[in-house]
Amino acid sequence: MNKRIFLIAVHILLSLVLSGCWDYIEYEDMAQVVGIGVDYNAESEQSTITIQYQPIKKGRSGMSNSSQGRESQGIVHSATDKTFLGALAKIQEIAPKRLFFGYTQVLLVGEEAAKHNIMEVIDLLDRSPALVSTSSIAVTAGKAEDVLKTADPADIMPSAPAIYKLIHLSPNTGVAYPVTVNKFTEMLAIGGWEAVAPRVVSVEAKSQQQDTKGKTQAKTPTAQDETPANVTFNGEHTGAYTVTGMAAFKGDKFVGWLDEKESMGLNWIMGKKMLNYKFSETSDQAGPGDALYFHVLESKGKIKVQLDSGQPVIYVNVAVKAALRKYYQGEGPDFISAAEVSAEEQGLADSVRSDIEAALQKGQKELQTDIFGFGFALFRESPRLWKSEYEAKWADIYPAIPVKINVEAKVINTGANIKKLIIK
DSSP states (O other): OOHHHHHHHHHHHHHHHSSSOOOOOOOGGEEEEEEEEEEETTTEEEEEEEEEOOOEEEEETTTEOOOOOOOOEEEEEEEEEESHHHHHHHHHOOSSSSOOOOOOOEEEOOOHHHOOOOHHHHHHHHHOTTTTSSSEEEESSHHHHHHHHHETTTOOSSSSHHHHHHHHGGTTTSSSSOOOHHHHHHHSSSSTTTOOEEEEEEOOOGGGGOOOSSSSSOOOOOOGGGGGGGGOSSSSSEEEEEEEEEEEETTTTEEEEHHEEEEEEEEHHTTTOOOOEEEEEOTOOGGGGOEEEEEEEEEEEEEEEEEETTEEEEEEEEEEEEEEOOOSSSSSSBOOHHHHHHHHHHHHHHHHHHHHHHHHIIIIIISSTTTTTTTHHHHOOHHHHHHIIEEEEEHHHGGGOOOEEEEEEEEEEOOOSSBOOOOO
């Protein structure tokens, strides 16, 4: 008898535990958001949220899959409200499927939003478990809405995944590097280290004015339409996008852009991976044939802080190992001599130093924001000294702190281009 009662009790408990997911929803009934854009209007003090999702349909076999062809570039909706959640609620009113943010790849923050309410964006992401912190974050020149609505006519991929790929390919050239939402939040929270994010620029096609695609045109509904106000339905324009440069923050405010050279200097200092690099001779008579191209095999950046008479001095040490990929030699011996290799190493070191100096000029002198993490390096060197003496006044003394740069470059020639090309 007792055994039967025990089995019944176990059965009841298991039925409660194994009852299934209470919020289960079919895969094709979800609008899987792949990109989010955030904009802000300082005059109206309202925020605009833009989302992009790719239609999911059931195939002939019954399996769910993303729709293929030209129509798979994604659906883009926007809504404006005083709060982010209010804007998202308006978008849900017009979206025929439940918005799901678990597959969000990129968060685009418009320039004005980056200046005024970046903390609200991060706070929303941090407090919402549905929004993944591993998504890439980027700042757009202009409105994030315009970037997400840019459709590349040569590519069926939606703009958000395409931008995500471009961000993660940016280390190939060194003009930017990926930053996740989690890493961005970490930089905002750490004292002595200011945040950065890659810059995304969209370029509208010249023929946009004549473009009359058969897709649903963007429309802002009114009360007479019996649709939510301040909502823009699916609409896009043809163009392209590129990732170039970095956005610099001071505290929670966007303060300026780093161009390609300055961003490359930031890459060297932070020891980011970079594959391709080029530098040219400085002679006024130098032509295209004097350009030297290198494939960077390894780059290491190390920041060290020392106290000189009680004042911090920053030492930036960068080591670069590269392989020569292109070498033109119109005159001279058939083979590259040891002296020429040494000259190439010195030229590469000087070029890297020039990038670093440009980054320091912009970040330390002009924008006066510690995007390099010099203050954090001091904290790691001496936590007590940082807390007691430098943390409170770091923003004031940082622009005048001396920075010593040391670059060591090593050119490893594989033998593929040691001998010059001889044309008979």
